[in-house]
Amino acid sequence: xxxxxxxxxxxxxxxxxxxxxxxxxxxxxxxxxxxxxxxxxxxxxxxxxxxxxxxxxxxxxxxxxxxxxxxxxxxxxxxxxxxxxxxxxxxx
Numbered sequence: 001x002x003x004x005x006x007x008x009x010x011x012x013x014x015x016x017x018x019x020x021x022x023x024x025x026x027x028x029x030x031x032x033x034x035x036x037x038x039x040x041x042x043x044x045x046x047x048x049x050x051x052x053x054x055x056x057x058x059x060x061x062x063x064x065x066x067x068x069x070x071x072x073x074x075x076x077x078x079x080x081x082x083x084x085x086x087x088x089x090x091x092x
Contacts, residue, residue, distance in 0.1 A: 005017065005072075005085050005086070005087050005088065006088050006089065008087050008089060009089045014065060014072075014087070015035070015037070015051070018035070018051050018063045018065070018072065018074075019035045019051075019053065021063070021074060022035065022051070022053045022061040022062075022063060022074065023053065025061060025074070025076060025082070026055055026059055026061060026076075026077065028053075028055050028056075028059075033053055033054070033055050034053075035051050035052065035053045036051070036052045036053075036054075037049055037050070037051050037052075038050045038052075040064070046067065047066070047067055047068060048064060048065050048066045048067045048068075049064070049065045049067075050062065050063070050064050050065075051063040051064070051065070055077075059077045060077060061074075061075065061076060061077060062074075062075040062079075063075065069086075070086065070087045070088075071084060071085065071086050071087070072084070072085045072087065
């Protein structure tokens, strides 16, 4: 699945979008599960963010935002990538 996302304009909107999208994948309630975030660097230069959502029953969902390509990769509980989303608006 490769689609574009038009309604994400800021980093906070990106966080909210990813949180909702990961929760929807496993039918989790957004307000009950927190998402963590880690900055990714190449050398000493920031190049993206990794998001992780831990749910019940050891469910772990993840997303990676690649800053220079403005693309989000989404991973399900088995670690398999299930979506690649191109963001059409800037988030930096």
